[in-house]
Amino acid sequence: MIIQEETRPIITKKFIDLEKVISSKNPNLLKRIPKFVISYLKKIIHVDEVNDFLFRHRNDYGFDFLDAAIEEFMVEVEIVGLENIPEKGKQFIISNHPLGGLDGIALMWAVHKVRDDIKFPVNDLLMNLPQLTPLFIPINKHGKNSENLHVLEDNFAKEQLLLYFPAGLVSRKQNGKIIDLEWKQTFVNKSRIHQRDIIPTFIEALNSPFFYNLAWLRKKLGIKANIEMLYLVNEVYKFKGKKIKIYFGKCISYQNFDKSKKPLQWAKWTKELVYNLPNKF
The missing domain is CATH 3.40.1130.10 (Glycerol-3-phosphate (1)-acyltransferase)
Incomplete structure (x- = not known):
């Protein structure tokens, strides 16, 4: 499936940034969450692996x-x-x-x-x-x-x-x-x-x-x-x-x-x- 290039976001090696996601929803919450909890969340969400996959296939869209x-x-x-x-x-x-x-x-x-x-x-x-x-x-x-x-x-x-x-x-x-x-x-x-x-x-x-x-x-x-x-x-x-x-x-x-x-x-x-x-x- 082809979509217009100008509508595609730029997918970087760190496209998913958990801290930024939490901060965008609730900045005060990010300050209250202990770092070890953030680290655990990154682990179970597989942030590094998902980012690697998205980056390797950054030009693959749709089907x-x-x-x-x-x-x-x-x-x-x-x-x-x-x-x-x-x-x-x-x-x-x-x-x-x-x-x-x-x-x-x-x-x-x-x-x-x-x-x-x-x-x-x-x-x-x-x-x-x-x-x-x-x-x-x-x-x-x-x-x-x-x-x-x-x-x-x-x-x-x-x-x-x-x-x-x-x-x-x-x-x-x-x-x-x-x-x-x-x-x-x-x-x-x-x-x-x-x-x-x-x-x-x-x-x-x-x-x-x-x-x-x-x-x-x-x-x-x-x-x-x-x-x-x-x-x-x-x-x-x-x-x-x-x-x-x-x-x-x-x-x-x-x-x-x-x-x-x-x-x-x-x-x-x-x-x-x-x-x-x-x-x-």
């Missing part, structure tokens, strides 16, 4: 960067049901969200075998990954910026393929199973409004036991902040050399989401269908 990431992390991607993705039209790829990094990259990489016109709504933090901004649509979860919402709505209406994680958060262990949290109904509503069909998709992959155990402990202690999210980059590096299997189910017409169920019930129905996909092949 080229996806290829570079799959190669860098030596991820084996097995694809089942690729023929279920139409070559054109308005569709939603609706998927579970097991990993928090490589699942999205692998999903875009797989879909690109059929389509070039893909967009992925992501939170504004991921928009700081410059090489993938051509494929991303920003979502600001902490505000209701009218321009941001307008861009998002425009993309929902366009004749293109949208990739979407209805849970919004990475899967957690619940009742002994690794599964997404509640799926939001947004995709059901947008599917109805914009006549956008659904391609149910299941990504088979797991984070490390540490991630799930930390999430369980945090919840047990009554801590509301999702501190396990700090370890998601670390989970990406732990996943190096492993396998992701992606199942694409048969397309579901937007007309399926009729008035017999409420939107949230249809979201739950779709989630159950997605988790049952491996049994269909």
Whole structure:
């Protein structure tokens, strides 16, 4: 994918500067954080390794960067049901969200075998990954910026393929199973409004036991902040050399989401269908 040179940021060897990031959000907070904590955060976020990767691939944008990431992390991607993705039209790829990094990259990489016109709504933090901004649509979860919402709505209406994680958060262990949290109904509503069909998709992959155990402990202690999210980059590096299997189910017409169920019930129905996909092949 080619974007205009003048719109590309200059990626230096230290593109990600943790102190600057913290200072830009809260200058007083940076002063209060002990240096050993900063050092630990740099370690689990793999600042040096990420900066090295970004710099080595500073000229790779869009799909080229996806290829570079799959190669860098030596991820084996097995694809089942690729023929279920139409070559054109308005569709939603609706998927579970097991990993928090490589699942999205692998999903875009797989879909690109059929389509070039893909967009992925992501939170504004991921928009700081410059090489993938051509494929991303920003979502600001902490505000209701009218321009941001307008861009998002425009993309929902366009004749293109949208990739979407209805849970919004990475899967957690619940009742002994690794599964997404509640799926939001947004995709059901947008599917109805914009006549956008659904391609149910299941990504088979797991984070490390540490991630799930930390999430369980945090919840047990009554801590509301999702501190396990700090370890998601670390989970990406732990996943190096492993396998992701992606199942694409048969397309579901937007007309399926009729008035017999409420939107949230249809979201739950779709989630159950997605988790049952491996049994269909």
